[in-house]
Amino acid sequence: xxxxxxGNIASAADxxxxxxxxxxxxxxxxxxxxxxxxxxxxxxxxxxxxxLAAAKSMRGPVDVRELDLAxx
Numbered sequence: 001x002x003x004x005x006x007g008n009i010a011s012a013a014d015x016x017x018x019x020x021x022x023x024x025x026x027x028x029x030x031x032x033x034x035x036x037x038x039x040x041x042x043x044x045x046x047x048x049x050x051x052l053a054a055a056k057s058m059r060g061p062v063d064v065r066e067l068d069l070a071x072x
Contacts, residue, residue, distance in 0.1 A: 012039030020044045020067065023054040035060030046070075 012034050019034075021027035022043035035041045035058045044067035045051035051064040 012037040016040045016042065018042045018044055020069065023047065023050040028054050031062070032058045035062050 015034075017031075017034050017039050019027050019031045019041060022031040022041070023045045027043075031041050031043055031054070038060055040061045041058070041063070043051045043055055043062060043064045045054075045064060046066070046068045048064060048066050051066075055062040055064050
């Protein structure tokens, strides 16, 4: 089952996780938690400035990429 941190949450080390909307709300909280668990987190955001600001507040490996899902 993999490594367990506290018996309930598996370790996220060696995982890459892409989160849309990771610069605010639930996405930001999730990204921060996973980055703190040593997952490589990619924040896919519409606004790079807001994404970069969010990434600075997170510990762990976080990258920010522009992605506007409404732009075809």
